[in-house]
Amino acid sequence: MTAYIKIVRLEAPENNWTDTEKHLILSTDCFGKAQEMSGKKWALLVAGSKGWENYRHQANVCCLYQIIKKHGIPDEQIVVMMYDDIATNPQNPTNGVIVSVVGDTDVYSGVPKDYTGEDVTPDNFLAALQGDDSTGKKVIKSEANDNIYVFMSGLGTEGTFKFPEQLLCPADLIGAINNMHNENKFSKMVIFMSSSYSATMFQQLSGHVNVFALTSCGLTDENCPTDLDPNRNVFLSDKFSSAWLNFTYTADFNKEPFHSLINHKQANYLEQNPNLCPCQFGNEEICHCHLSEFLQN
Numbered sequence: 001m002t003a004y005i006k007i008v009r010l011e012a013p014e015n016n017w018t019d020t021e022k023h024l025i026l027s028t029d030c031f032g033k034a035q036e037m038s039g040k041k042w043a044l045l046v047a048g049s050k051g052w053e054n055y056r057h058q059a060n061v062c063c064l065y066q067i068i069k070k071h072g073i074p075d076e077q078i079v080v081m082m083y084d085d086i087a088t089n090p091q092n093p094t095n096g097v098i099v100s101v102v103g104d105t106d107v108y109s110g111v112p113k114d115y116t117g118e119d120v121t122p123d124n125f126l127a128a129l130q131g132d133d134s135t136g137k138k139v140i141k142s143e144a145n146d147n148i149y150v151f152m153s154g155l156g157t158e159g160t161f162k163f164p165e166q167l168l169c170p171a172d173l174i175g176a177i178n179n180m181h182n183e184n185k186f187s188k189m190v191i192f193m194s195s196s197y198s199a200t201m202f203q204q205l206s207g208h209v210n211v212f213a214l215t216s217c218g219l220t221d222e223n224c225p226t227d228l229d230p231n232r233n234v235f236l237s238d239k240f241s242s243a244w245l246n247f248t249y250t251a252d253f254n255k256e257p258f259h260s261l262i263n264h265k266q267a268n269y270l271e272q273n274p275n276l277c278p279c280q281f282g283n284e285e286i287c288h289c290h291l292s293e294f295l296q297n
Contacts, residue, residue, distance in 0.1 A: 039145030048154025
């Protein structure tokens with residue numbers, strides 16, 4: 001059976017950007033055997049904020065780390081960036097514990113502290129992504145046959161993704177991706193960004209560099225926090241990340257493609273939020289890759 005879901009795609013014929021709506025067709029072929037690959041799978045997980053009120057961003061990252069770890073990706077191939085001021089925060093009623101929208105268990109235990117505090121910066125993010133050892137910390141040492149998955153949860157403005165003290169701009173992000181493409185540092189890359197106005201970060205992403213990006217918000221949309229925890233008086237996630245985390249928590253990575261998130265989970269999100277819509281950029285064929293090609297050993 002063929003399934004349909006409407007999603008906004010921003011296209012740029014000759015640099016004249018326009019909004020167009022198209023239907024993505026998901027055929028049953030996408031649910032076949034996952035494609036085998038010879039390279040490594042890498043993950044870069046980023047919580048861009050700090051402060052108790054932004055609990056949800058670090059909770060999202062910690063939860064996703066636990067899911068990826070469960071599927072066999074080793075710590076040496078996972079880079080985590082988070083300010084790390086939540087678990088032991090004085091306002092935390094369960095000291096040393098972070099909970100998420102998935103289950104009631106602690107998702108903080110065992111999470112690598114690769115970049116914390118003042119090291120959570122745009123420069124270190126770009127260096128870690130590109131395998132630049134100048135950080136003196138863990139970086140992604142990817143090669144031509146490797147796949148990379150990037151998840152970014154945080155605050156945003158029009159044309160920026162916020163880090164605790166600095167801003168990441170689209171030109172720097174796209175420049176890093178293009179450099180990596182030119183230097184054959186990956187086979188395919190997937191980027192999920194959950195922040196307000198996140199579509200403004202990828203308008204210049206080419207469809208020819210084997211990168212697929214999915215954003216939680218359009219050019220003028222703000223992110224929607226969800227799952228208010230009455231004991232902590234904070235939101236545990238946002239609607240986009242919650243859909244993704246709950247999907248990956250139970251999904252069969254060998255059978256489900258990335259597009260299943262849009263088809264099965266985000267459909268409800270779109271129905272409940274008719275004025276908001278995730279946006280896709282880059283090489284849309286990659287969204288038909290199975291989760292196991294990026295997130296499972």
